[in-house]
Amino acid sequence: xxxxxxxxxxxxxxxxxxxxxxxxxxxxxxxxxxxxxxxxxxxxxxxxxxxxxxxxxxxxxxxxxxxxxxxxxxxxxxxxxxxxxxxxxxxxxxxxxxxxxxxxxxxxxxxxxxxxxxxxxxxxxxxxxxxxxxxxxxxxxxxxxxxxxxxxxxxxxxxxxxxxxxxxxxxxxxxxxxxxxxxxxxxxxxxxxxxxxxxxxxxxxxxxxxxxxxxxxxxxxxxxxxxxxxxxxxxxxxxxxxxxxxxxxxxxxxxxxxxxxxxxxxxxxxxxxxxxxxxxxxxxxxxxxxxxxxxxxxxxxxxxxxxxxxxxxxxxxx
Numbered sequence: 001x002x003x004x005x006x007x008x009x010x011x012x013x014x015x016x017x018x019x020x021x022x023x024x025x026x027x028x029x030x031x032x033x034x035x036x037x038x039x040x041x042x043x044x045x046x047x048x049x050x051x052x053x054x055x056x057x058x059x060x061x062x063x064x065x066x067x068x069x070x071x072x073x074x075x076x077x078x079x080x081x082x083x084x085x086x087x088x089x090x091x092x093x094x095x096x097x098x099x100x101x102x103x104x105x106x107x108x109x110x111x112x113x114x115x116x117x118x119x120x121x122x123x124x125x126x127x128x129x130x131x132x133x134x135x136x137x138x139x140x141x142x143x144x145x146x147x148x149x150x151x152x153x154x155x156x157x158x159x160x161x162x163x164x165x166x167x168x169x170x171x172x173x174x175x176x177x178x179x180x181x182x183x184x185x186x187x188x189x190x191x192x193x194x195x196x197x198x199x200x201x202x203x204x205x206x207x208x209x210x211x212x213x214x215x216x217x218x219x220x221x222x223x224x225x226x227x228x229x230x231x232x233x234x235x236x237x238x239x240x241x242x243x244x245x246x247x248x249x250x251x252x253x254x255x256x257x258x259x260x261x262x263x264x265x266x267x268x269x270x271x272x273x274x275x276x277x278x279x280x281x282x283x284x285x286x287x288x289x290x291x292x293x294x295x296x297x298x299x300x301x302x303x304x305x306x307x308x309x310x311x312x313x314x315x316x317x318x
Contacts, residue, residue: 140173256283
C-alpha cells in the first residue's frame, strides 16, 4: 500500500483492497437509510490502543498501514500486521497476534512469520479451506500469498493487472488490495499512489482486468479526501456494498482519516456526506462481525477498537 511512518509525515502510495462479505448479526444491520447508523457512528473504547509496535530493538518496534483481523469459527481472533525496525532493517515483515476477545492481544512467539517476501498492507480471507493474503510487496506492488494455517505462507507472485483492453497497466506502484468474491468472480479494488481506486476482476486469481480505466473512487471534491484515497475493505448487505477507505486532506500527507462510501455495483460510489467517520490520524479501518454486531477497528499507526454507542459488549466500556 502506501508507505507511511508513524508520524505520517509522508507516504509512498499504493493500495489494493480486499473485500470481505461479513455474516449478518441479528438486528445489527437494521435500517434502510443510504448510510445506516451502525455504519457511520462510532466511539473509541477506553482501552485503546489495543496493539502497537513493541518498541526497543524488536523486529516489530513499529507497526504500520493496514493490518487484518479475522474472527475464526471458534470465536478466536487473528491479527496479521506489518512490523518494522528501521534501525535493524529497511524491510517490512509479517507478524501475527491472537486474541480471545478482540481486545487483549498476544504476539506470536518467535518473531516474524515465515513469509518469503516483503509484506505490508495486507487483506486476508478464507477460501476453499485455506487463507488468501493480498498484500503489498516491495515498491508497493500487490502480490498474493496462500497458507493452510495462517502461519506459514507461500508466495504466489505479483498480481497481473491489465487495462480494460488487455494490455498491462502502466509501470508503477499498485497497492492496498481489497478483494471480494461475488457470483464466482473475484473483484479487486486497488489504488495507485492513493490518487484513486480502480476496480478489476478475475475468474482465476491469475489475470485481473480493469472494469474501466478510470478510477471508480476518485479524489474530492471535498477537502477531507482531496489528496489521497484508498479502499481498505468492502462489505455487502442486501445488494449494497459499503466501502471503508482512508483519506487525506494534506500534502505532504498527515492526519489520516477513516471514511465510508456506498455502491450497488462496485463501479459507482457515493461518499457519506458526514465523512470522515474517524479522525485523529486513525486510518486503515476494517469491520469485524461479532455476535452483538459489527465492530470497527483502525490499524494505523496502532490498533484501535470502536463500538457503536447503542450496541456492543459492555466490556468495551470498562
